[in-house]
Amino acid sequence: MNKTMIDKNQDLGEILAGMDRVIVAFSGGVDSTLVLKRAQQELGEDNVLAVVVASELFRKEEFAGAVKLAEEMGVRVHQTAINELDDDRIVANTPDSWYYSKKLLYSHLNKLADEWGYSHVLDGMIMDDMEDFRPGLQARTEAGARSVLQEAKLYKQEVRELTKELSIPVWNKPASCSLASRIPYGTTIDKQKIEQVDQAEKFIGKLGFEMVRVRYHDNAARIEVPSQDINALLKHRDELQLKLASLGFTYVSVDLQGYRTGSMNEVLPSEPLKTEVS
Structure with missing residues (x-):
């Protein structure tokens, strides 16, 4: 039986409720914003940390906007950075470079989770990401991070609709990437x-x-x-x-x-x- 968006949102809540303390890799985009909001609802603000990662490969405005949005949502925020251009495998810009880029990100997040006692690292990958070339999926799986929107079988349009229902202003924000x-x-x-x-x-x-x-x-x-x-x-x-x-x-x-x-x-x-x- 095909599940409705409401069913999937309920599944998402149950997935999150089974966790303890979580770090959300927060970009300020619609996908990670839904993860952050639902984690906040299911686990409470004290058990959720939004980690906003600055990178040389992303706009500074995106970083600042993500920090501001997380603060407006009432979630604790940690600002940090990774240096992707220090890795020759990323600089080489082969198809494998995306794997090493995500590997660097997840390793950094896992280190923070271990240091501060968070049980899970969550990202904003969605079902649509399964349909394109996404080496980051392999890096995610190896790192043990959780893509809870994928686990709940949510697609981009459903994510936008749910985010709109939650009155979050980025529900129609255009997609951005590296x-x-x-x-x-x-x-x-x-x-x-x-x-x-x-x-x-x-x-x-x-x-x-x-x-x-x-x-x-x-x-x-x-x-x-x-x-x-x-x-x-x-x-x-x-x-x-x-x-x-x-x-x-x-x-x-x-x-x-x-x-x-x-x-x-x-x-x-x-x-x-x-x-x-x-």
Whole structure:
């Protein structure tokens, strides 16, 4: 029998209620926000800690926004950081790099949990994450972290609806992810490239485009916006070229397929890759 969203939310509550004290890896996105809110409801504020992790591969504004949201929710917050660009396996930007990135994150969270006596580390992975190339799932499983939204079989649309019912303002927040996802496999990651795509996306966002990705291809930028926004974007062609050229891009293009999640993974083979762990 197919379960309703209400049934799944009840399952989520039962899963959380069976835990003791939990750390939530909190990004401020809709998925981890639902985990944090439901953990707070089931376990009480004293047994829940939101850990917000700063990274060179994510926007500083995302970090600050997550801290502010957790505080507004009345949850205790711990601010910390990881240095992904210190790991050559991550800098190399191979498909396996995502595994090492998540391994670094979960190891850091597990260390905090051990030091402070928390029984579980929770993340915000959802059922939709099973449908894309997600090496982080392997790192999660190896670390013993719990993806309680997956355990409750919740999909993105259900997560958004539940978060809206809980009157949490990020229920319709666009998905965000590591800025490294804009850089094609095989092109090494460094702060300069991250800054280029970050500043380019911020500029386009200020033009009124809420959902945008700027994919890095050496001296060329490939802009993705939803298909229905392409014509509106092209009206800004001159200022786009001028601004992105000032950031170091010689060529600026618009992807006619429009925005889509994980477009850099389209070059990967159809068969799942085997992550080699050293």
